[in-house]
Amino acid sequence: MFFLVFIADRLRRLTLLFNKKETGVLLHPTSLPEPNLGRTADIFLEWLKASGASVWQILPMGPPVFGRSPYQSLSSFAINPELISKELLREEGLLENTSEAHSVALKRAADKALENPPEEFFQFRRKKWVKEWGVFMALKDANEGSPWHRWNQKLQPDIKRAEMHRMLQFFAHLQWRRIRKKAFELGIRIIGDLPVYPAQDSADVYFNRKIFKLFPDGTPSAVAGVPPDYFSRSGQLWGNPVYDWEACRKTEYKWWEERLAGTMELADMVRIDHFRGFDSYWEIPADAKDAIAGRWCSGPGIDLFNKITARLGKLPVIAEDLGLVTPEVVQLREECGFPGMVVLQFALEDSKFNPDKIPFNSVVYTGTHDNDTTAGWIKSRSNGIEINSCRQVVDIALNSPAALAVIPMQDILELGSSARMNTPSTDKGNWCWKLDSLPEPADLKRVN
Template sequence: MHHRRKSGILLHPTSLPGPGGIGSLGKECRHFIDFLEAAGQSLWQILPLGPAAYGNSPYSCYSAFAGNPLLIDLAALVDEGDLDESAPVPVFPAEYVDFALAENYRIPLLKAAAAHFYAFGDRERKEEYWHFCDTTPWLHDYALFMALKEHFGGKSWTSWPKEIARREPAALEKYSVRLGVAIGEQKYAQWQFYRQWRHIREYANGKGIGIVGDIPIFVAFDSADVWSAPHLFKLDEKGKPTVVAGVPPDYFSETGQRWGNPLYNWDAMAAEGYRWWIERFRSCFALCDMVRIDHFRGFEACWEVPAKEKTAVNGQWVKGPGAPLFDAVIGALGQLPIIAEDLGVITPEVEELRDRYRFPGMKILQFAFDSGPGNPYLPHNYIPGCVTYTGTHDNDTTVGWFKTLSPHNRKGVLAYTGTSGKEIHWELVRLGLASVADLAIFPLQDILGLDGSARMNLPGTPRGNWSWRFTAGALAEKHAERLHELTTLFGRKRGE
């Protein structure tokens, strides 16, 4: 599918440096793309771009279609005349995102920019805006949902008045009028996000760099997706989930992971020709050049946990839609460049589904050294057509991981790499680049050689994740030069 060897970096835009308390789609984003170009890379992999909900997780968003307004480059709004540049800027931490502080600063400015745009925006920009509104089918439901959420003090949609929680037509009309200003603010923010991201993608593509996006298989319960189409989910008569998603006990947790996402009513989705999924893939590929499907195995079977359970131990495997869903998506959109996240409990049925569409699977080097030479994550066991990583957003950094290994496993890593382990992050990067994997992708933390304090996410912990940022100046010319040298050595240099 990919035709040649490529490599790239995994970095979510929130982790970029710069003013405003959180990474944004401004000049720092372009500087990172310039680094990728200088380092000979072909890919930039990101996490989901949606508006993060509980726990600030990009895998739990208020919408599977909308963009995160916190990523909007405020400087661009100043340049366009929608925002006054004299607004005071709080002192933000440089090495992590204080999400509450960033939101309290940025959201009022976005509202002010929206008000100025509606009052004074020029005709050409307003025509572009209205075209976006007219051609974005999910936009009004999302904007109304977010306006309602603000109106009702942040409560979950099941706690709203029954008339609007159940989307009675008269209530939808009433609140669409009553909350018109707030709805307009939401639509303006989405328009700005999408146009800014389009410019970033064009900038990257112009340098020969593709964007690898991410589709979480599940959505958040308290989301526009569930509120606007409850019949597509397994809910009770009060709108509450009867069962929720998770995974059984595994490498990360002895009690499994109870994610809490509502599970799909696959029969209802099939009856509609999987239209919701077709539109979800269409939306993601409008933003990205390639897409990783998180928890791919859930399309074959997912771990279904009764909603009353506090852990994921007492769940069961329940069959998913399998091939008919992907047949519908590919039938509507054509063959798609998809990476299947096939980690965890993988059965022959999951492998068959993955291989049926020639979706490359993932090989994680941090998983390679605990079970002898037959371990499928060891590079000598790879076959072409896979994607290798040192670790993912769920893993510790390679330096942090190496420090926590048992003496026996650490000895095995050193024997396999033939090194002292002094620069273990570069040794694993080298293993990935040298392998036969089609694609080799590395978290930026491993290029920088950062310890476990730079970890992005610790699965099973609801708070304290997703906040890591690298600081201005941390990414130096020496990093680009070294990565470029290894990338060239192993035949992965961009453009060759």
């Protein structure tokens, strides 16, 4: 049944990304009252439908390297096992005690499932990334969780540990498929999120070292970030290794093709973070203390997207074209045909901004995961046009000509700065916000 749903999804992607005005809500699964892929996600989808929304936007779902940041993940393909619903595993007869610690319960369920694996698991584990994930995590376990460039090269992956990690991914992907099926039945599309750079300590980099700028020991020779901007006077030093784009080109961008295809299996559309990096990117020496020492380097441009589109077909991509956007970045996005983004917290600071002039082929946000909540922004702002309430900004988004208006849940609830999801260039208190309970349905309908 899900295969038929997936085929229908593929057919939908062949049409225009948007053919009418729609509303979406930005809420990561970790912010649900029960922060997993269980029944609460079903209730949230029904809440979206009742509110007049047809899009759910999430952040990257990969397992964080450390802390909670979804933008520093151990894999571009894996789903964070912390999102697996123990209750659903209990319903499937794989768990009896759901009160156990999450990691203990998951291992117990995986061990039980591996006693008599379903045929679908064997199909799943044939995928290249699943094979690699099992090896990578088994080696990481053997090396007590240390980054891969510090591993003892004499250690071999434990086969049982590798299979356990593959089974956990099987659980996670099955549970996410269930959510996608429910969303499809309700007419809800899901926007995934793809960071432009994978984390250094990831299966992505470990198995694809030739396409990144690395020293022989596996550490980055240059890292990614952005120059001084709205969020930080010293810029942002992300620490991810940058691509060797010439090496990528020689492979005809094979890994990028696999990465986009994998993301498209999880979502109807994908927002590519830091889209401007495909035109030119900020490369910083690996030993730099901040991002000021970086320099602009040329990205792959339209060549990457032409090559991948020729093999995958039309890409359902939303380009995050924020920050220092040059005419060349705009030209690249337009050549690709991707919708761009308008963030009202930025746009409304310009007294000349006219929301009625927002192009239809764009996505308008009150704010993103990196912004303060709109209520917090209003309280702290000192210039720009007169804004009196969070709902006023929400209405500007809903009434705009943009094809899609996305409202973070915090702005629907008109919450203050304490509900902010992330403050860039800081490492404390981020990615923690969670709903206590789902509110009554909101009025998010738009007039076409």
